[in-house]
Amino acid sequence: MLAFRSTLREEGDRESVTHTHLVVESLERILMDVTQAETGQRGYILTGDEKYLKPFKDDVRKVQQDAEQFGQLTSDNPRQQEAIQQLTPVVAARVAGLKLRLEIRKRSGLLVAAEAVASGDNGEELMEGIRGRIGEMRHTEERLLASRLSVAAFSAQKVKVIIVVGNVLALLILLAAGFVIHRETGRRNLAEQGLKSINERLERRTMELSETNHELESFSYSVAHDLRAPLRQIAGYSNVLSKDHGPSLDAEARRYLEKIDEGARKMGRLVDDLLSLSKVGRQEILLQATALDSLLRQVVEELEPEYLGREVEWRIGDLFSADCDPGLMKQVFVHLLSNAVKYTRKRENAVIEVGQMRQNDQRVFFIRDNGVGFEMQYVSKLFGVFQRLHKARDFEGTGVGLAIVQRIIRKHGGQIWAEAKLNEGATFFFTLGSPESHTKERSERAKDQEVINVA
Amino acid sequence: MSHEVEILLVDDSPEDVELTVLALRRNKLSNDIQVAEDGAEALDFLFCRGPHADRTFSNPPKLVLLDLKLPKVDGLEVLKAIREDERTKTIPVVILTSSKEQRDLIDGYNLGVSAYIQKPVDFDQFSETIRQIGMFWLLINQPPPAGALVASKAKGA
Numbered sequence: 001m002l003a004f005r006s007t008l009r010e011e012g013d014r015e016s017v018t019h020t021h022l023v024v025e026s027l028e029r030i031l032m033d034v035t036q037a038e039t040g041q042r043g044y045i046l047t048g049d050e051k052y053l054k055p056f057k058d059d060v061r062k063v064q065q066d067a068e069q070f071g072q073l074t075s076d077n078p079r080q081q082e083a084i085q086q087l088t089p090v091v092a093a094r095v096a097g098l099k100l101r102l103e104i105r106k107r108s109g110l111l112v113a114a115e116a117v118a119s120g121d122n123g124e125e126l127m128e129g130i131r132g133r134i135g136e137m138r139h140t141e142e143r144l145l146a147s148r149l150s151v152a153a154f155s156a157q158k159v160k161v162i163i164v165v166g167n168v169l170a171l172l173i174l175l176a177a178g179f180v181i182h183r184e185t186g187r188r189n190l191a192e193q194g195l196k197s198i199n200e201r202l203e204r205r206t207m208e209l210s211e212t213n214h215e216l217e218s219f220s221y222s223v224a225h226d227l228r229a230p231l232r233q234i235a236g237y238s239n240v241l242s243k244d245h246g247p248s249l250d251a252e253a254r255r256y257l258e259k260i261d262e263g264a265r266k267m268g269r270l271v272d273d274l275l276s277l278s279k280v281g282r283q284e285i286l287l288q289a290t291a292l293d294s295l296l297r298q299v300v301e302e303l304e305p306e307y308l309g310r311e312v313e314w315r316i317g318d319l320f321s322a323d324c325d326p327g328l329m330k331q332v333f334v335h336l337l338s339n340a341v342k343y344t345r346k347r348e349n350a351v352i353e354v355g356q357m358r359q360n361d362q363r364v365f366f367i368r369d370n371g372v373g374f375e376m377q378y379v380s381k382l383f384g385v386f387q388r389l390h391k392a393r394d395f396e397g398t399g400v401g402l403a404i405v406q407r408i409i410r411k412h413g414g415q416i417w418a419e420a421k422l423n424e425g426a427t428f429f430f431t432l433g434s435p436e437s438h439t440k441e442r443s444e445r446a447k448d449q450e451v452i453n454v455a
Numbered sequence: 456m457s458h459e460v461e462i463l464l465v466d467d468s469p470e471d472v473e474l475t476v477l478a479l480r481r482n483k484l485s486n487d488i489q490v491a492e493d494g495a496e497a498l499d500f501l502f503c504r505g506p507h508a509d510r511t512f513s514n515p516p517k518l519v520l521l522d523l524k525l526p527k528v529d530g531l532e533v534l535k536a537i538r539e540d541e542r543t544k545t546i547p548v549v550i551l552t553s554s555k556e557q558r559d560l561i562d563g564y565n566l567g568v569s570a571y572i573q574k575p576v577d578f579d580q581f582s583e584t585i586r587q588i589g590m591f592w593l594l595i596n597q598p599p600p601a602g603a604l605v606a607s608k609a610k611g612a
Contacts (some may be wrong), residue, residue, distance in 0.1 A: 228553040229468060232576050236474040239578035268576030275555075 011340060014152070019073070024138055026070040031134050033063040034127070045105045045113045060095055066285035067091065079140060087133045094126040101336070152273075220278045227271055235264035257332045266398075273400035276331075277385065280407045285325040287412075292319035292365075295326060296354060299333040307341045308348065319357030319365070322432050328408045330406050335401040336367045342395055343371030343426065368427040374421040382418055460467040461487045461593055463516040466551075467525050467534065471574075475520070475551075478582040484589035489516065494528025497521075498536055501543055514541045518592040523552045523559055531562055538567045545599050546591050 040056030043049070067088055075081035105113035152424045238260040246254055293316065300314060313347075322329075337352065344350035353368040381387040383406040386399040410414045413433025420426035464478070466472050472490055479485040491497035497519075499505040503512060519537070525532035530550065537543045545605065547569040552559070557571045563571050575581045 226553075228574075228576060229471065232553070232578075233470045234472065234580070235467075235576050236578040236581065237470075240474070240477055253591060265577055271576075312570075 002280075004375045006408060016148045017145060017152075020141050020148070023070065023073045023141045026066055026073060027134050027138050030063060030070065030091070030242070031131065032092060033059045034130055037063065037095065037098055037125070041102055044102060045110065045117065048105065048110060053102075056098075060099075063091055063095065063315060068453040078335065079142070080137060082135045083133065083140065087130065087137070088132065090129045091125055094123065094130060097123050097126065101229075123450055128158075159393050188368070220275060228268070231264055231268055231271065234260060235268065238264065270398045270400070273398045273404070276277070277400055279406065280328065280331075280404055280411070283328070285328060285411050286323060287323045289321050290324050290326045291321050292324075292329070295330055296333055296337075299330060299337055303334070303338055303341060304340055307350075310345070311348070312341065312344070312350045312352060315351065315355075317353075319354070322363075324412055324432055325408075332405050332408050332430070335405045339401065339428075340367060340369035340371065340426075342397070343373075343390075344369050345371070345395075347371060360430050364429050364431055366427055366429045370425040373422050373424050373426045376420060376424050378419060379389075379420070383416070460489045460514070460516045461518065462482070463489045463497065463500060463519045464588075465491045465494070465519065465525065465530070466522040467492050468522075471522070474578070475585065478578075478585040479589060480605055481582055482586040482589055484586070484593060486552045491601070493526040494530065494533045497525075497533050498528060501537060502540070504536065505588070512578060515546045518588075519546055519548045520551045522605055523550060523554060523563075531559075531566060534563065534568055547596065547598070549588055549592065551562070551588075 003131060037056055037059035040052050040059060043052035044056065067084060073082050076083065083359075101116055104116050114454055115334065197302050238257050240377070242249075242257040249257070292406060296316060296319060301314070337354075341350075346354065347370060349370075351370045353422045354366070356363055356365045358364070372390070372395075379387065382400045384399075385403040387403075388399040390397075406416050409430050409432070414431040414432075416428065416430040418426060418428045456540060461501070462484075464472060466475065471491075472492075476485060476488060479488065489500060491500055500507045500510070501515070503510040512520060521533060525533070528536075533551070534548055537546055544567075549570045549572060550559075550563050550568050551572050551574060553554045553574055559569055569592075570588070572584060575584060594606075
């Protein structure tokens with residue numbers, strides 16, 4: 001930047017040198033014009049030939065022009081302006097003298113004119129004055145040029161200094177930048193190391209977690225195998241004892257055996273339900289477009305042994321297809337419908353209704369029964385593991401079913417809730433979350449297709 | 456005619472063995488049962504070696520009831536050995552276990568198990584299950600002709 005500015009200044013210096021040359025040139029032209037005018041005048045006086053008059057006149061005009069040009073060129077120099085103002089009258093006087101002798105020659109002929117030339121006038125003096133002044137002016141201009149050139153030389157020197165200083169500065173900046181980069185790199189390396197160690201810790205943690213997960217898996221596997229095995233033995237031996245040796249036992253002994261058998265069965269169901277709960281937790285869901293009504297009808301059919309001999313009115317509305325895991329969704333329907341069957345057991349005209357509705361722009365599925373219901377103040381306990389709102393004496397169960405249902409619905413990104421009134425019935429509502437809404441259009445198209453196929 | 460074993464029961468728990476035998480007896484299927492308490496014993500019996508060196512391959516059991524969790528050689532390894540050998544590969548093997556783990560089911564079927572049954576806790580249900588298994592594999596199912604496999608293997612070799 002500094003070097004660039006100096007280069008600009010150098011150019012300016014060159015311009016002023018050119019300017020000085022122009023000024024000096026115009027000064028020399030003035031002197032030449034006057035001299036030529038004098039020569040022209042002499043020629044006419046000697047010969048009386050008119051042809052000398054025209055160059056004379058031209059030279060006189062040129063003198064004026066050149067003086068004006070000089071004035072313009074040095075308009076910024078007060079000293080030269082003053083000098084030209086002093087020179088102009090001298091030149092004018094000399095020209096006037098020349099013109100006077102021309103008039104004498106015209107009017108009185110060669111002899112008189114020659115005599116006038118010979119008698120002399122102040123012409124030579126004037127000429128000397130003109131030469132002297134022009135010489136001075138030229139000198140002034142040349143001094144000016146010299147000072148300008150020295151300035152130029154100085155500025156050239158300055159350019160060199162600036163370049164050297166600039167280079168040194170650039171080097172310093174580079175060093176500083178290098179230092180900063182070095183420091184930043186150091187910091188970044190530190191940060192990277194920090195990040196690496198965090199990553200390593202995270203990896204370790206993930207590994208620990210997956211190990212824990214694995215341990216949990218083997219734990220539930222052990223529960224399945226090792227806990228079920230002794231349980232089966234208790235149930236087995238008590239069963240064999242009561243069947244094979246029942247007749248030789250008294251009534252109380254047989255009742256105790258029945259209790260052992262009953263307890264073992266109950267524990268078996270509990271273990272199995274807990275296993276399916278943990279299985280749902282571990283299982284990955286596989287979404288696929290599923291026709292919910294056919295799934296539902298299948299479940300109703302499979303549950304038949306549970307309501308055999310009873311009057312149950314099934315009201316199954318139209319259900320569209322939904323993107324869900326069919327196996328898990330079947331479990332949802334099995335638990336919710338067998339609950340409905342179980343809790344309407346004491347109704348003479350049991351009604352179980354399944355349908356869907358729209359609420360807040362979401363598809364909501366519902367399962368409604370007119371069974372014993374429950375008190376809404378306990379609704380928060382409904383989906384907890386081992387939580388039951390009914391006495392085991394009235395309604396059997398492990399209290400795991402609804403926990404499984406909730407886990408499955410949540411895995412689908414949906415929600416489940418319930419409304420009930422004691423002795424009037426209960427309604428379970430659930431949504432299937434975002435995957436279902438994404439494919440709503442497609443599912444409904446699929447539904448249309450089904451209708452067409454039926455038609 | 457040599458002593459013919461109908462069922463090889465592979466289970467390390469004497470109580471489970473007893474209950475299974477009781478269930479078989481209850482269903483009148485308890486004619487000839489050989490019990491192996493671990494996988495190694497089962498393989499010795501099936502491959503006619505060690506204490507069973509006097510057996511021949513031409514008289515395989517009609518059914519192997521196999522538990523999965525066994526000492527020494529586990530159930531799936533026993534199954535693998537049975538299916539990999541030309542002389543034993545057609546023997547019906549039913550896994551009878553406490554586990555219903557998906558992994559075990561998949562591994563079992565990949566190794567060519569004939570059926571996979573989880574033992575019910577309830578003894579009446581267990582007894583009914585044993586009855587159906589016995590009925591099917593011992594009475595309904597038609598096994599390959601005795602000695603045919605050994606012969607065909609000899610011909611092939």
